[in-house]
Amino acid sequence: MTSSPDAATPETAPTTDPAGRAFATIGVVGLGTMGAGIAEVFARNGFSVVGVEVNDEAVQRGRQHLEHSTGRAVQRGKLSEEDQAELIGRVTFTTTLKDLADADFVVEAVVESIEIKKSIFRELEGIVKPDTILATNTSSLSVTEISTANLHPGRVIGVHFFNPAPVQNLVEIVRTVVTEEEVLEDVKGLVARLGKSPVICGDRAGFIANTLLFGYLNHAASMYEAHFATREDIDAAMRFGCGYPMGPLALLDLIGLDTAYEILDTMYKQGRDRLHAPAPILKQLVTAGFLGRKTGRGFYTYEEPDSHVVVADARTPDREHSPELKRPVRSVGVVGTGTMATGIVEVFARAGYDVTYVGRSDAKVDGVRTSIERSLDKAIQRGKLEESAKAETLGHLTGTTRLDDLATADLVVEAVVEDLAVKTTLFENLDEICKAGAILATTTSSLPIISCATATKRPQDVIGMHFFNPAPVMKLVEVVSTVTTADDVHETVLALCATLDKVPVSCGDRAGFIVNSLLFPYLNDAVKMLEAHYATADDIDTAMKLGCALPMGPFELLDVVGNDVSLAIQRELYLEFREPGFAPAPLLEHLVTAGYLGRKTKRGFRDYSS
Incomplete structure (x- = not known):
């Protein structure tokens, strides 16, 4: 998920951290991939580093890790050979912990074994200075339990770098119930001086x-x-x-x-x-x-x-036999005039399909065309669309307020409000209006498609086509088959998505389909973490963006999606799976009750009023 480090020219190490504690010599115990990376980070920033391994062979491997990592930076022109030599020269390699006697900060990065870590911390206490901070880079073990190996557990803290340490900017600083406040502040300042982004959290498995x-x-x-x-x-x-x-x-x-x-x-x-x-x-x-x-x-x-x-292996899909249009699709109907419906109309029209879209009033029908014209103009201004394509696309559009005008459509896509009663009534009407063999699709993101299918006398022709918003931009379409969906309908819709330049994925008919059933429990867990006062919203967002390379943090995303929408989806997931962990976080419910729905109301997990 990350590339090789782009090293900056090493700077001279500060003699004193902004918080007041002196940091000059850094100890690193364990020089595997992670430990060597941590040693490199400190050496890059001008600190003297003492790296400790169990034997000469392990020391040599640690040196090679460091040489290879900095060597890549030299090859990319991010570091001169002179600076590389100077950086490596700041690191002293040894096989004895006693060489850490003068270290001001020691970070342990050995195998994830609680007993091995405790034995190292127990030995370190008899070697280092009384004010030396002892840190563990564990990613899952209890920092508190590790600290019990020391007579002075208040100076023990978790400092969780992410791999590769020279590249990843996130560092989780893990405080225990006995970690001294000045230790926490000094380590936070030290991490910031490394050019990293520190986030503070409590001591529980997995951290943020x-x-x-x-x-x-x-x-x-x-x-x-x-x-x-x-x-x-x-x-x-x-x-x-x-x-x-x-x-x-x-x-x-x-x-x-x-x-x-x-x-x-x-x-x-x-x-x-x-x-x-x-x-x-x-x-x-x-x-x-x-x-x-x-x-x-x-x-x-x-x-x-x-x-x-x-x-390829036995589970790899057969690429030689791509999905085909088993049923002809030349004309398309779209029911709805909202943002999603308008986007879907544009997608089909730009792909060359004749589209008849249905709204409840002439004003709403006209609004769809106006919105599509605006979207096409933006694409032209950005050089993503030729001027001639605008007229061609608009020529494929026909707006109407009559469902009966969908009688000859080969495919009808429903994109109305997420209300099952409204959708099933609509499908009853489409069943009476549409010709035999027409495919009837719903864009629902959370409601059961089988309920729409059984509202018709042709459940075999009903399928889910879940576009993502904004439909003209987002590539994904979840193609959702029910237990009654005919195979030729499923294959036709997969092939159709390819003609729209979309990426179709197939799944069964259950709440959330693929994306929402994976995404929203994660968002719900983040809300639970916040309401437990384990970490701040800013630190949680930072951790997920920098530590996992996600485009948005969970609270940024919740406020964009809308907390009311998120709550509705989470409730559907909970009702479907009856999984206690899927129960909506009370904080999410309270925000929705208060009307704090996110960006659209200018207040959600954050305030957007200013």
């Missing part, structure tokens, strides 16, 4: 980023295990529907399924949240030795161990 991330990843694994959707479609849905840099199953393979299992298991044992209980498929894959990229096989199969190149 992993708690939210791994719940989402675990849910995706369970979705795949239940055969609800293919691995390719689950990953494509989150990439194209949410703008995530990687799909959840590909990300699990990158992290390592053994690592993911251990983190989830630790989180579950500490919090007893069933949503963190590792999906059985994770244990099965780990037991089989399929750990992800590092072994060449996980959810996907790779060219070789440690390769990122995915190769």
Whole structure:
């Protein structure tokens, strides 16, 4: 998810942190990929670093990590050979902890074993100065328990760098109930001087980023295990529907399924949240030795161990037989005049389909055309559309207030209000109006499509086409089949999406489909984290954007989507799955009750009035 570090020229280290504590010599215990990266971060910023490993062979590996990382920066012209030599020269390599006697700050980055970490901290206390701060880089273990190895646990703190440390800007600073306030402030200042973005949180398994991330990843694994959707479609849905840099199953393979299992298991044992209980498929894959990229096989199969190149296997879709239009689609009807309906009309018209759209009044019908003209003008101004394409697109449009004008349409897409009674009544009418063989589609994002289908005498012709907003921009369409949907209807809609330059993914008819059923429990977990006063909204957003490379933090996204919309979807998910962890967070319900719906009301999780 990240690239190799772009090193800046090292600067001279400060002799004193802004908070007042002197930081000159930094100790790093453990020089694996993470430890070596942390050592590099400090050395880049001018600090003297003492790196400790268990033996000479491990020391040599740690030196090689450092040389390779800085060497890439030299190759990219981000660091001169002289600066590289100077940086490496700031690091002293050793096999004895006693060489940390003069360190002002020591960070441990060894294997995730509570006993090994405690033994290191116990030994360090007899070596370092009384005011030396001791930090652990653990990603899931209890910092409080680690601190019990020390007679002075108040100087122990969690400092969780993200991999690769030279690139990732996020650092989670984890305070325990006994961490001294001045230690917290001094470490926060130190991390900021490294050019990193520190976020403060309490001591619980997973901290901020992993708690939210791994719940989402675990849910995706369970979705795949239940055969609800293919691995390719689950990953494509989150990439194209949410703008995530990687799909959840590909990300699990990158992290390592053994690592993911251990983190989830630790989180579950500490919090007893069933949503963190590792999906059985994770244990099965780990037991089989399929750990992800590092072994060449996980959810996907790779060219070789440690390769990122995915190769075909028995579960790979047959690319030689692309979906075909089993039913002819030349004319399209769209019911609705809202933002989503207008976008869908534009998508079909720009793809060359004749579109008849139906509104409740002439004013609403005219509004659709006006909105599409404005959208096309913007595209022309940005050089994304030729002037001639505007007239051609508008020539495909026919507006009407009569549902009966859809009688000859090959496909009708419903995009009216998210009210099941309204939708089922509409489908009853479409069933009477539309010709035999016409495909009837709904764009609902959360309501049961089967209810729309059974409102007709042709349930085999009914399917879900869930476009994402704004429809002309967003690539994803979730193609949702019910238990009654005919195979030729499903294949036709998949092929149709390709003609619209969209990315279709297939799934079954259950609340949330793919994207919303993965996205909204994650957002709900973030709200629960905030209402528990575990971390601030700003720190949670920062953690997810910088630590997980997400385009928006959860509270930014909630305020954009609308807290009322989010609450409605979360309620649907809870009613469908009866999963206690899916129950809407009380804080979300309270904000909606108060009318704090997000940006549209100028107040949500943040105030937008100024």
